[in-house]
Amino acid sequence: MSVADEVRVLRTSAALAAGDHLACVRVRGAGAHDLLDRISPRELFLRSGQLLHTVLLDDAALPIADVYLGCDDDDYLVIAEGMTGRAVADYLAAHAGGLDAAIEDTSESHAFLCLGGPYAWEVLAELTSPDVIGLPYLGFFHAPEFSCFRAGKTGEYGYDLWIERGRLAEVRERIAAVGRAFDLAPISPAALTVAALENWFWNPRRDVRPGLTPIELQLQWRISYGRTFPGSAALAARRASAQQRIVLAASPGALVDGAVICAGDRAIGAVLHAEWSPTRDEALAIALLDRPVAHAGLTGLIARTPAGAVPLRTLSAPALDNRSLYVDPQRHSYATRHTDSFPPLVRA
Amino acid sequence: MLDLETQVAPRAALLDRLRALLVDHLQLRRAVDELDPDAPLFGSGFGLDSLDAVELVVCLETEFGIRVGDAVALRHAFRSLNTMIDLVLAERGGAA
Numbered sequence: 001m002s003v004a005d006e007v008r009v010l011r012t013s014a015a016l017a018a019g020d021h022l023a024c025v026r027v028r029g030a031g032a033h034d035l036l037d038r039i040s041p042r043e044l045f046l047r048s049g050q051l052l053h054t055v056l057l058d059d060a061a062l063p064i065a066d067v068y069l070g071c072d073d074d075d076y077l078v079i080a081e082g083m084t085g086r087a088v089a090d091y092l093a094a095h096a097g098g099l100d101a102a103i104e105d106t107s108e109s110h111a112f113l114c115l116g117g118p119y120a121w122e123v124l125a126e127l128t129s130p131d132v133i134g135l136p137y138l139g140f141f142h143a144p145e146f147s148c149f150r151a152g153k154t155g156e157y158g159y160d161l162w163i164e165r166g167r168l169a170e171v172r173e174r175i176a177a178v179g180r181a182f183d184l185a186p187i188s189p190a191a192l193t194v195a196a197l198e199n200w201f202w203n204p205r206r207d208v209r210p211g212l213t214p215i216e217l218q219l220q221w222r223i224s225y226g227r228t229f230p231g232s233a234a235l236a237a238r239r240a241s242a243q244q245r246i247v248l249a250a251s252p253g254a255l256v257d258g259a260v261i262c263a264g265d266r267a268i269g270a271v272l273h274a275e276w277s278p279t280r281d282e283a284l285a286i287a288l289l290d291r292p293v294a295h296a297g298l299t300g301l302i303a304r305t306p307a308g309a310v311p312l313r314t315l316s317a318p319a320l321d322n323r324s325l326y327v328d329p330q331r332h333s334y335a336t337r338h339t340d341s342f343p344p345l346v347r348a
Numbered sequence: 349m350l351d352l353e354t355q356v357a358p359r360a361a362l363l364d365r366l367r368a369l370l371v372d373h374l375q376l377r378r379a380v381d382e383l384d385p386d387a388p389l390f391g392s393g394f395g396l397d398s399l400d401a402v403e404l405v406v407c408l409e410t411e412f413g414i415r416v417g418d419a420v421a422l423r424h425a426f427r428s429l430n431t432m433i434d435l436v437l438a439e440r441g442g443a444a
Contacts, residue, residue: 053392137391200386218384221393225382239381248386263352293352295359296385296430297437316430317386325423343420 004278006191007198010154011279011323011345013334014120015187016175019112021205023085024162025078026106027092031099032076036069038095039230041214041223046071051138051149054222055202056083056091057231061213061238064091066204068151070140079149079160082204095230111168113146114192115175116158118323119182119334124148124159126178133329145171154192155199155322182334194275197284200248200317206273207246207286215242216288245294246272248317249287250280251303253310259303261287261312268293271303279320280346287314320345362433369407370429374400385430393428401426408432414439 001009009015027035037044042054051068058064065088070077080088085107092103115123124132128143135141140149145167152158163171176184196203202217213231214223215238225236249261255274260267269289277284285303301312326342367380376383376394383394390396396404404426408414414436416422425435 218386220382220384221387223382225379245384266352268352293356295356295363297359297434298352298355316428316434318427321420321424326420343424347424 001185001187003188003190003194004276006185006187007194007278009183009185010117010156010187010191010195011320012118014115014117014123014179014182014184015191016172016179016184017114017116017187017189017192019114019160021081021189021192022112022114022160023080023083023088024106024110024112025080025085025088025092026072026104027076027078028074028102028104029100031096031101032074035092035096035099035101036076036078039092040069041227041229041232043224043227044069048073049140051079051140051151053138053151055204055214055219056080056088057214057229057235059231059234061231061234062210063202063204063208063212063214063217063219066153066202068138068149070149072140079151079162081153082208109165110162111165113161113163113168113172113175114152114158115161116152116154116156116195117184118156118327119337120157120159121329122334123175123179123182123184125329126181127174145174153199153201153203154195155201155318155320156195156324157327194277197273197275197286198277198279198319199322200319203273209272209288212288213238213242215239216244217246243291244269244288245291247287247289247294247296247314248319249285249301249303249312249314250277250319251283251285251310251312253283253303254305254307255283255285255303255310255312256305259305261289262302262304263293263298263300268301277319283310284319285312287312289314321347358437359433362436363429365411366429366432369411370394373407374403383429385433386428389426389428389432404432408436412436412439 051070055063056065065080065082068079085105089105147162149160259271261269272286272288274285296316298314302309303312367383370376387393
């Protein structure tokens, strides 16, 4: 199956991907909360069974991992993308001075599978219980076979399943068996990358460059400026001097990373990360533009690629109207999808 | 000759106005420059909820004279500040 077909499955039914890009670190002990409070750029208000979406920053305020922080009774979890479990554990240990906190990288014992799509909830309900339909975004629970985190970066119903490695094959086979009724298909990391860009999720494996802080990356919603955390001083200093901001861009032509973006003869930025979007049937890109002109809705731009100049415009994110916004588990099901009415994935 | 500033000006003005509206009317406890134009308005983004959505509908009508009866259009418009700007500009264009 091509990446384009994989993305189509993800956008219309249910898909399963290996979660090798995710790592989970458990923090135990009386100082666990205080440790996470030290490193979280966002206020750490969490009840047990809840996740908080934020980033880990280095001392220069560059995001180095996309993380969910979770409260699991007396323990805390750090689910990270962009750093290995070992690197996350080392990062935590470096900030744990004076605290009673045991840090455990679970990468050797556990792995992730990522279930997503507008009908992923229905697959999960068959696997576990209809109660999962009520699981809120950024909630989690423990089932006998796995722990289930409602998260994901595709804009669809998404569930990251955290599984003991010894049970991984068995769970994958069960999901495949249950998923047949929902036309569930396995998808690749490349499809997840395309889906994340279509839905304007920061990708810590691709969208990292020297000098790009949460201010340039439009990630300030994951920051609380009143707090002290790694990188907070650098971020505060950056606030008055940021010169660029990322914007979603689209082109009917092929875009490449690094292509210079021009308005007439004037260079105004560059393509940070480009992918072909099968959902829109055009190229999408994260464009890093000079801040005064870093807006959606610009037309008539040009991207200068090695193959020549291609037209470019900027648009509001996300790039699609996800079906998951309109699929209501109380009213819809995969079996009735042909008689249910939904808006198109791409608005005219 | 592409006049970029002419394209930018109305969007920049609306962004300023909508940011102020979120802070003043919805009591969002953030500085306006923290409100990134493509950040999600609801849920884990700015943390708006269903009551805020009602307030936003009222603000669209009182501040911009826009009444949106189509729930799908509203849901799309309320994804970010930029999608709200798209809605306001589209309504103005339609009215012109």
